[in-house]
Amino acid sequence: MKKVISVCGSDGDDAELSDYALQVAEDVGRLVARKGAVLACGGHGGVMQAACKGAKEENGITLGIMPYAKDEANEYIDIAIPTTIGNVRNFLVANAGDAVIAIGGRWGTLNEISYAMISGKPLILIKGTGGCVDKIIDIHLMQNIESKYYIAGSAEEAVEKAFEL
Amino acid sequence: MKKVISVCGSDGDDAELSDYALQVAEDVGRLVARKGAVLACGGHGGVMQAACKGAKEENGITLGIMPYAKDEANEYIDIAIPTTIGNVRNFLVANAGDAVIAIGGRWGTLNEISYAMISGKPLILIKGTGGCVDKIIDIHLMQNIESKYYIAGSAEEAVEKAFEL
Amino acid sequence: MKKVISVCGSDGDDAELSDYALQVAEDVGRLVARKGAVLACGGHGGVMQAACKGAKEENGITLGIMPYAKDEANEYIDIAIPTTIGNVRNFLVANAGDAVIAIGGRWGTLNEISYAMISGKPLILIKGTGGCVDKIIDIHLMQNIESKYYIAGSAEEAVEKAFEL
Amino acid sequence: MKKVISVCGSDGDDAELSDYALQVAEDVGRLVARKGAVLACGGHGGVMQAACKGAKEENGITLGIMPYAKDEANEYIDIAIPTTIGNVRNFLVANAGDAVIAIGGRWGTLNEISYAMISGKPLILIKGTGGCVDKIIDIHLMQNIESKYYIAGSAEEAVEKAFEL
Numbered sequence A, B, C, D: 001m002k003k004v005i006s007v008c009g010s011d012g013d014d015a016e017l018s019d020y021a022l023q024v025a026e027d028v029g030r031l032v033a034r035k036g037a038v039l040a041c042g043g044h045g046g047v048m049q050a051a052c053k054g055a056k057e058e059n060g061i062t063l064g065i066m067p068y069a070k071d072e073a074n075e076y077i078d079i080a081i082p083t084t085i086g087n088v089r090n091f092l093v094a095n096a097g098d099a100v101i102a103i104g105g106r107w108g109t110l111n112e113i114s115y116a117m118i119s120g121k122p123l124i125l126i127k128g129t130g131g132c133v134d135k136i137i138d139i140h141l142m143q144n145i146e147s148k149y150y151i152a153g154s155a156e157e158a159v160e161k162a163f164e165l
Helices: A019-034 A046-057 A086-096 A107-118 A131-138 A155-164 B019-034 B046-057 B086-096 B107-118 B131-138 B155-164 C019-034 C047-057 C086-096 C107-118 C131-138 C155-164 D019-034 D046-057 D086-096 D107-118 D131-138 D155-164
Strands: A004-009 A038-041 A062-066 A079-082 A099-103 A123-126 A149-152 B004-009 B038-041 B062-066 B079-082 B099-103 B123-126 B149-152 C004-009 C038-041 C062-066 C079-082 C099-103 C123-126 C149-152 D004-009 D038-041 D062-066 D079-082 D099-103 D123-126 D149-152
Touching: A004 A019, A004 A046, A004 A086, A004 A107, A004 D079, A019 A038, A019 A046, A019 A099, A019 A155, A038 A046, A038 A086, A046 A062, A062 A086, A079 D004, A079 D086, A086 A107, A086 B086, A086 D079, A099 A107, A099 A131, A099 A155, A107 A123, A107 A131, A107 B107, A123 A131, A123 A155, A149 A155, B004 B019, B004 B046, B004 B086, B004 B107, B004 C079, B019 B038, B019 B046, B019 B099, B019 B155, B038 B046, B038 B086, B046 B062, B062 B086, B079 C004, B079 C086, B086 B107, B086 C079, B099 B107, B099 B131, B099 B155, B107 B123, B107 B131, B123 B131, B123 B155, B149 B155, C004 C019, C004 C047, C004 C086, C004 C107, C019 C038, C019 C047, C019 C099, C019 C155, C038 C047, C038 C086, C047 C062, C062 C086, C086 C107, C086 D086, C099 C107, C099 C131, C099 C155, C107 C123, C107 C131, C107 D107, C123 C131, C123 C155, C149 C155, D004 D019, D004 D046, D004 D086, D004 D107, D019 D038, D019 D046, D019 D099, D019 D155, D038 D046, D038 D086, D046 D062, D062 D086, D086 D107, D099 D107, D099 D131, D099 D155, D107 D123, D107 D131, D123 D131, D123 D155, D149 D155
Parallel strands: A004 A038, A004 A099, A038 A062, A062 A079, A099 A123, A123 A149, B004 B038, B004 B099, B038 B062, B062 B079, B099 B123, B123 B149, C004 C038, C004 C099, C038 C062, C062 C079, C099 C123, C123 C149, D004 D038, D004 D099, D038 D062, D062 D079, D099 D123, D123 D149
Antiparallel strands: none
């Protein structure tokens, strides 16, 4: 059975999504694929698309857990699962991975992060990618309550951590 | 059709859940019932139980959206819906209400809060009740991104707001 | 805590839905309410609406588990839960009841019936109401496999059975 | 993007599951893989395992949509998605495929079949594989109501049909 790493973060319409966050996402995708794991995500644009792009550059397999239909998938998705349940599908993105890596993000990403935490799923936040991820790191949000998240300084550190946990 | 107000917040095992938060929850339950609305929640203890207790003191109707089975419901639940899907049921708690009121809370509450925000559901956070609610208020977490939440200083203000929105 | 009985059956657009089936549904609603139980259903028209109408004539409480939004609810629904997950909400209709009563119905009803059976939920099919219910009865479909369903000849017998199980 | 074909049918504990049905399932898996499509299923034994075995013999990719956890997956699953929602995951099995092929089966399979029908998903039933599939074929169960299913006489015909639709 293959290892699966889930990546969550902002969709392409997030005006505050930085080039750095997108670069980190692409690097994460590349590293996950190089290690032979499947990259899972919500199948949309932004961070999700960048991670898938990276994974495909290394001939990885990408899995998109779509809110509704297959035609919403970004161009780097190999296997799209149309769930028909909209944003409720976030729990599946968090569940699909053996570990979850979060990059930037808004309320939808926070929804996936919180789901990972209540499920006891290993979660790695990448510092410096902005959005809710940096906010959580800055205030040590509920660190040590119920579950523990890990903070990584780079794509390399995040993927290494994801495979250790 | 009846108005429904959802209340979310920590379960009874949260060591940091304050007496003040529980009192606020009970007051919210009482005020929601007095206005003739149904009180919906996750059906468990802590904030959920206190809100249900308040609602029953005013002869309100209480709806518990249970993770698994009916026998997990607190003693003040009138109608328990056993969902069998565990914490995934959080989206139903956020959806059930015409507005969502959050009190204290940990990652599960944050999961419901984030779901309310991505669904565009009116959300009221009660200041001073601790947990993730006060953390979100303190750092103005993603206020004005996608959706907007409201901050209330008391149970009265929260319920008033919930009926206005 | 209140007892809850779920009723499932065709929506109002089913051309083969008979007046008899609708009458049975209304009678079931009336009897469920008279016994003080909550009537749960998918919140739409046809069998669901008839059952709710009956329940309201006896001042019962009706719960509609809606595919998407509250405004889809029939006029006899007291508490509408907007699930946002479309037909996937069928599992919640089957789960909500302490017993499930099926009347007529097409593939959606069969979806709820099959869900009740795999969940071990008591299921009563009312003979003579047409649709998938009579088809299942006629061929003894998978009776005694995994779970067992009950066959009732009338609304009275069905509701009695639902409260016994 | 890859084509995905979902296969549903009895788990390994079905005493009435025939060797013929298992052979058909294995052939379906083999043919799906040969055509370069991903084989999706509920990840368990019986029909699901046989189909995955066939797909792996042809170096296909197999996707298991698990009720709870990854460790429930049969030995031929490449990518296991742990959903944590038990049998409710059936809707995801039906959704995942561009077409659904049903072989034998009990109430769980009927749950997936009925979900495919209400979703308008192309559904192929393989005649002679027993269980609910043959019962549906025998009585022409609700054929032409809402959606239409196809009947195939062999694994070859079923897979051909699945790729045409």
